[in-house]
Amino acid sequence: MRPDTGQVLHFSEDPTIKKFVPHVAKTSRQARPYVWAVGFDRCPDYWFPRHCPRAMAWKGPDTRPWDVERFVGAGCGERVHAIEYGWLKAMMEVRLYAYRLPADPFVPIGQPPHAVVAEEPVVPLGPPEPVSDLIELHEEAGIQLRVLDNLWPFWNQVTASTMEFSGIRLRNARRSTN
Template sequence: MRDDCGMRPEPGQVLHFSEDPSIERFVPHVAVTSRLSEPYVWAVGHDRCPDYWFPRACPRAMAWVGPDTSEEDAARIIGSGCGRRVHAIEYAWLQALMDVRLYAYRLPAADFAPIGNPPHAVVSKAPVFPLGPPEPVGDLFELHEEAGIQLRVLSNLWPFWNEVTASSLEFSGIRLRNARR
């Protein structure tokens, strides 16, 4: 993954991605989809930003090379000479990916603490004010290309997801409940 692509936090910042450009203050809440009962404001750091370069409800399966990834798994699932990360969505979400107007809010990193083991996001238990107005994220295909991330469009995510989760790759799945059965 290249570090020179846009839509990443600057030092001392984390990002929150939203389709709503009118948020003036982020208030901790328990997300409907959360398995946690404590209210949080959620954001991500540099490495996990690409996980959110999608419409909010879009199911996506993501995999990347980690320190324990075998060369065989990387070549089989990501492909030789195809970078170190792959994201997959379903054809049913392709138009939404092209049409979505996504915004990034820059938030002060000092207000947040890592969550998860290993950490996959950062959270705040207190309300947080953005550091400025939301920034339009722009063309999500272009963003993936600039970051060197493959973007695959599949008829169904589950065969890919099953292959990824049985491999030595690191992975994340978001909104998979919205994927085809």
């Protein structure tokens, strides 16, 4: 599930949204109200239940080959996503929807950019589309999906490596075993 040219996507478990209005999320580090969405490259970050903690790592321009082999595996692509066993059932059962939004009002946010934001209300280009099997989406995109007992050992090693990485909803992960 990716946007077409001139579009960005917003993923949600709510199929009833008619208009996206800028707001400050409870968990946001940003004080300004925004409508959040993602472009083509960051869509896989949201192929999860909303509250599912996930640690993601991928090969970047400065990533050492041994780090790719260590975290992703030899011959296993260039990207890995990890969740905890406690979220696997939700991953298989969630009803996730993608809203296609016009890209024009959105600008990149973050350094490097990890999402796009709009400061004005945005109306979807059509009804929300059900997102298919999330595990299958990972497979089709060539993204290794790893299921772990605890995310923290993986996260701590990835963030100390040359891999590029992102963690979402990590506050929902089990407590560290370290």
